[in-house]
Amino acid sequence: MAADGFRPLNEKLLVEYIKATPSLSFKLGVGEESADFVIKEVGDGNLNFVYIVIGSSGSIVVKQALPYVRCIGESFPMTKERAYFEALTLKEHGRLCPGHVPEVYHFDRPMSLIAMRYLEPPHIILRKGFIAGVEYPLLAEHISDYMAKTLFYTSLLFRGTTEHKQSVAEFCGNLGLCRLNEQFVFSDPFKVSHFNRWTSPYLDDDAKSVREDDALKLEVAGLKTMFIERAQALIHGDLHTGSVMVTSNSTQVIDPEFSFMGPMGYDIGAFIGNLFLAYFSQDGHADQENDRESYKTWILKTAENTWNLFNVKFTKLWHENKDGSGEAYLPEVYNNSELLLQTQKKYMKDLFHDSLGFGATKMIRRIVGLAHVEDFESIKDDKRRAYCEHRALEFAKMLLKERHQFHTIDEVVSAALEVPGKTFW
Amino acid sequence: MAADGFRPLNEKLLVEYIKATPSLSFKLGVGEESADFVIKEVGDGNLNFVYIVIGSSGSIVVKQALPYVRCIGESFPMTKERAYFEALTLKEHGRLCPGHVPEVYHFDRPMSLIAMRYLEPPHIILRKGFIAGVEYPLLAEHISDYMAKTLFYTSLLFRGTTEHKQSVAEFCGNLGLCRLNEQFVFSDPFKVSHFNRWTSPYLDDDAKSVREDDALKLEVAGLKTMFIERAQALIHGDLHTGSVMVTSNSTQVIDPEFSFMGPMGYDIGAFIGNLFLAYFSQDGHADQENDRESYKTWILKTAENTWNLFNVKFTKLWHENKDGSGEAYLPEVYNNSELLLQTQKKYMKDLFHDSLGFGATKMIRRIVGLAHVEDFESIKDDKRRAYCEHRALEFAKMLLKERHQFHTIDEVVSAALEVPGKTFW
Numbered sequence: 001m002a003a004d005g006f007r008p009l010n011e012k013l014l015v016e017y018i019k020a021t022p023s024l025s026f027k028l029g030v031g032e033e034s035a036d037f038v039i040k041e042v043g044d045g046n047l048n049f050v051y052i053v054i055g056s057s058g059s060i061v062v063k064q065a066l067p068y069v070r071c072i073g074e075s076f077p078m079t080k081e082r083a084y085f086e087a088l089t090l091k092e093h094g095r096l097c098p099g100h101v102p103e104v105y106h107f108d109r110p111m112s113l114i115a116m117r118y119l120e121p122p123h124i125i126l127r128k129g130f131i132a133g134v135e136y137p138l139l140a141e142h143i144s145d146y147m148a149k150t151l152f153y154t155s156l157l158f159r160g161t162t163e164h165k166q167s168v169a170e171f172c173g174n175l176g177l178c179r180l181n182e183q184f185v186f187s188d189p190f191k192v193s194h195f196n197r198w199t200s201p202y203l204d205d206d207a208k209s210v211r212e213d214d215a216l217k218l219e220v221a222g223l224k225t226m227f228i229e230r231a232q233a234l235i236h237g238d239l240h241t242g243s244v245m246v247t248s249n250s251t252q253v254i255d256p257e258f259s260f261m262g263p264m265g266y267d268i269g270a271f272i273g274n275l276f277l278a279y280f281s282q283d284g285h286a287d288q289e290n291d292r293e294s295y296k297t298w299i300l301k302t303a304e305n306t307w308n309l310f311n312v313k314f315t316k317l318w319h320e321n322k323d324g325s326g327e328a329y330l331p332e333v334y335n336n337s338e339l340l341l342q343t344q345k346k347y348m349k350d351l352f353h354d355s356l357g358f359g360a361t362k363m364i365r366r367i368v369g370l371a372h373v374e375d376f377e378s379i380k381d382d383k384r385r386a387y388c389e390h391r392a393l394e395f396a397k398m399l400l401k402e403r404h405q406f407h408t409i410d411e412v413v414s415a416a417l418e419v420p421g422k423t424f425w
Numbered sequence: 426m427a428a429d430g431f432r433p434l435n436e437k438l439l440v441e442y443i444k445a446t447p448s449l450s451f452k453l454g455v456g457e458e459s460a461d462f463v464i465k466e467v468g469d470g471n472l473n474f475v476y477i478v479i480g481s482s483g484s485i486v487v488k489q490a491l492p493y494v495r496c497i498g499e500s501f502p503m504t505k506e507r508a509y510f511e512a513l514t515l516k517e518h519g520r521l522c523p524g525h526v527p528e529v530y531h532f533d534r535p536m537s538l539i540a541m542r543y544l545e546p547p548h549i550i551l552r553k554g555f556i557a558g559v560e561y562p563l564l565a566e567h568i569s570d571y572m573a574k575t576l577f578y579t580s581l582l583f584r585g586t587t588e589h590k591q592s593v594a595e596f597c598g599n600l601g602l603c604r605l606n607e608q609f610v611f612s613d614p615f616k617v618s619h620f621n622r623w624t625s626p627y628l629d630d631d632a633k634s635v636r637e638d639d640a641l642k643l644e645v646a647g648l649k650t651m652f653i654e655r656a657q658a659l660i661h662g663d664l665h666t667g668s669v670m671v672t673s674n675s676t677q678v679i680d681p682e683f684s685f686m687g688p689m690g691y692d693i694g695a696f697i698g699n700l701f702l703a704y705f706s707q708d709g710h711a712d713q714e715n716d717r718e719s720y721k722t723w724i725l726k727t728a729e730n731t732w733n734l735f736n737v738k739f740t741k742l743w744h745e746n747k748d749g750s751g752e753a754y755l756p757e758v759y760n761n762s763e764l765l766l767q768t769q770k771k772y773m774k775d776l777f778h779d780s781l782g783f784g785a786t787k788m789i790r791r792i793v794g795l796a797h798v799e800d801f802e803s804i805k806d807d808k809r810r811a812y813c814e815h816r817a818l819e820f821a822k823m824l825l826k827e828r829h830q831f832h833t834i835d836e837v838v839s840a841a842l843e844v845p846g847k848t849f850w
């Protein structure tokens with residue numbers, strides 16, 4: 001064990017850890033002597049180690065952060081304090097939206113270790129559901145609920161500035177993870193970087209076009225600055241479809257280790273942008289049994305519903321709390337319903353455009369940057385994958401540059417339908 | 426002395442304090458025994474106590490924060506930790522722009538006490554110079570220098586995000602002072618508040634018009650949110666003409682106790698807005714000897730020069746440091762001069778509009794809010810004062826609502842010339 005109390009675990013050491021931690025052994029139903037529980041490492045994410053532990057009377061998931069980025073290796077150090085911020089946000093978002101966040105059972109800061117509810121089968125990662133072509137009728141309803149509650153209640157629309165600044169100061173500590181996003185989302189894809197990769201040689205021109213598109217880079221400038229400067233709410237910070245686990249009637253958001261006080265549009269955009277990635281990847285998964293056409297329609301409908309339901313729910317929370325403790329818009333100033341309506345419309349319009357901008361940026365980085373998504377990666381044929389990725393990229397570039405022209409999410413969806421194809425075969 | 430080491434001083438106790446503080450007695454040229462120095466309390470500001478101390482071989486100014494707001498009284502508690510943030514910013518801004526910030530000799534945190542350079546006569550508060558009708562030919566040159574350097578070097582255009590987030594976290598501690606601005610600049614003037622006052626009965630309708638102008642309040646909403654959420658640079662936070670001391674060839678910025686990581690436009694707007702207040706007050710100071718017409722022209726020219734010089738200097742610093750450590754716009758991304766130019770133009774355009782918005786808001790609060798300015802207060806005749814204040818208010822309201830229509834500061838100045846008068850006699 002290091003002087004700071006940290007010890008990287010493996011299956012064997014985790015057994016010892018659990019035995020020495022009464023609250024966990026109790027949960028699993030094991031005594032000090034017996035070892036009647038099974039452990040499996042399942043981390044398929046980019047950064048950390050995740051163990052499923054199943055005992056005789058219960059189960060847990062144990063997640064540990066190591067002091068480097070797993071998918072790159074020990075050559076890329078990364079503070080393990082990220083586990084502290086993940087635990088903090090899991091608890092805060094869980095308090096605000098218990099239906100869609102797994103419960104935290106135990107947090108050990110020196111060990112950078114979180115024990116939480118095991119999201120048991122048939123829960124799977126949403127992205128895998130999209131690849132398999134599974135519809136989740138409640139997804140938009142649930143995720144809009146999660147976003148509306150977590151973002152509203154941690155913003156100045158609900159909080160006073162004292163609580164706000166305390167959160168801002170605290171989450172400044174999660175700098176290392178913020179810097180990862182700054183680099184891999186907002187910078188590397190737009191310049192030559194040995195971290196970048198793409199489906200070569202087919203997308204060589206596409207990658208180059210991103211690096212040489214001045215209008216695009218002008219827009220990214222504003223978004224990157226907003227990402228760093230603007231403390232609007234406690235955002236998840238990594239809300240792609242790989243951070244959501246689902247069944248037909250459950251939607252659970254995991255992995256908020258990138259969380260900080262940032263712009264709301266970054267979360268909303270991450271989710272909707274990843275829906276569009278799923279949409280554009282479908283042509284790569286279509287086969288003779290399933291042309292995926294109706295599934296594509298469902299995905300787009302889900303994107304539409306996600307924004308529209310979010311808009312309704314967020315605004316409803318605002319109305320319900322307009323005379324509350326929020327210090328942005330005092331009721332004595334915003335004292336008539338027409339003015340409040342105008343204020344809300346302006347706020348939601350700006351948030352819509354922020355979301356489109358961040359969403360498009362996150363789409364781009366998944367195609368020409370470091371970390372790609374399984375939606376495309378699982379398309380074995382390079383040319384077919386290139387076809388899908390090219391369309392997604394064209395759409396994202398257009399959206400980033402033209403986002404202020406869009407007034408409703410329906411218009412965005414219509415634009416997605418009209419992206420021309422380019423065949424590489 | 427309180428348990429925290431704090432003791433409110435008066436002239437007599439300050440003598441003891443100085444004798445017990447070698448660095449200060451040395452500076453003043455006094456031994457432990459002698460008391461050959463004179464002390465005078467000169468605090469004319471709103472919050473603190475300021476003593477001028479003149480010894481046989483030197484002089485200092487000693488400023489102490491008490492745990493309440495001086496101009497309201499002990500009924501309005503305010504953390505004396507503000508002195509800590511004032512000292513921090515005096516030192517940081519002083520390092521970045523030593524020519525326009527008084528040197529800090531000594532800081533005592535438990536005592537909330539700062540000893541700094543005495544800005545000796547003929548230094549006077551700029552606002553008093555404006556009332557007397559004195560021209561300062563170097564003012565725009567100097568203040569634009571101060572703003573360009575302090576804002577540029579503490580922004581992401583020069584700093585990396587690590588240093589940026591450290592500052593953000595640290596200055597979240599200056600919450601109490603930020604909250605004062607939130608209330609007295611962005612909220613109270615736009616609602617019924619017993620803190621508000623104005624030249625009654627003449628401006629009763631004007632005050633009411635501010636409280637009932639929905640379009641105005643819609644704009645204020647965005648600015649207030651930006652003030653709280655956006656950590657763009659280490660701003661002074663109270664850069665009105667009462668925080669600047671001048672002679673014909675010296676310009677010194679004092680009193681940054683409201684400083685925090687906030688939007689740059691708040692400082693630029695504060696200064697330019699106060700120039701406009703000075704301008705509109707001149708009709709109240711005109712007499713048979715001096716119609717103040719040429720002086721008014723000089724003030725407006727100074728407003729123009731201030732923004733234009735700031736724009737040039739800030740952009741120059743950006744160019745000089747474009748390959749430096751700033752992490753907002755990486756040189757590998759913003760890699761051609763046309764793109765860099767576009768990015769800068771967009772940045773400066775937004776900053777211009779932010780400055781106009783904040784400047785106008787600060788003008789409004791000085792006419793219908795709690796703290797008024799001597800420019801108007803010193804106009805003894807109520808009707809004449811109301812005439813001046815009414816025009817300033819009309820201009821500010823227009824500017825706040827229409828600011829995005831203005832492309833250059835010259836256009837703003839032209840608009841100031843055209844504000845119609847309303848006579849109350």
Ligand SMILES: Nc1ncnc2c1ncn2[C@@H]1O[C@H](COP(=O)(O)OP(=O)(O)O)[C@@H](O)[C@H]1O
Pocket residue numbers: 042043044045046047048049050061063102116117118119120125242243254255257
């Ligand atoms: N609470 C949980 N219940 C079930 N599986 C989980 C849970 N948390 C994580 N997992 C599994 O572990 C994987 C990685 O977890 P994640 O928190 O995303 O780690 P990383 O930060 O490395 O991306 C997830 O994709 C999921 O398959």
Ligand SMILES: Nc1ncnc2c1ncn2[C@@H]1O[C@H](COP(=O)(O)OP(=O)(O)O)[C@@H](O)[C@H]1O
Pocket residue numbers: 467468469470471472473474475486488527541542543544545550667668679680682
């Ligand atoms: N360094 C200085 N040299 C000379 N006079 C000063 C100095 N600092 C403050 N003063 C005088 O004291 C007054 C109040 O100081 P200030 O720092 O503005 O206090 P407050 O925070 O209470 O507004 C100023 O208006 C000025 O007249």
Ligand SMILES: [Mg+2]
Pocket residue numbers: 045046242243255
């Ligand atoms: Mg993950």
Ligand SMILES: [Mg+2]
Pocket residue numbers: 045046047048238255257
């Ligand atoms: Mg993760």
Ligand SMILES: [Mg+2]
Pocket residue numbers: 470471667668680
């Ligand atoms: Mg002052």
Ligand SMILES: [Mg+2]
Pocket residue numbers: 470471472473663680682
């Ligand atoms: Mg002050």
Ligand SMILES: [Mg+2]
Pocket residue numbers: 623624792797798801802
């Ligand atoms: Mg007055």
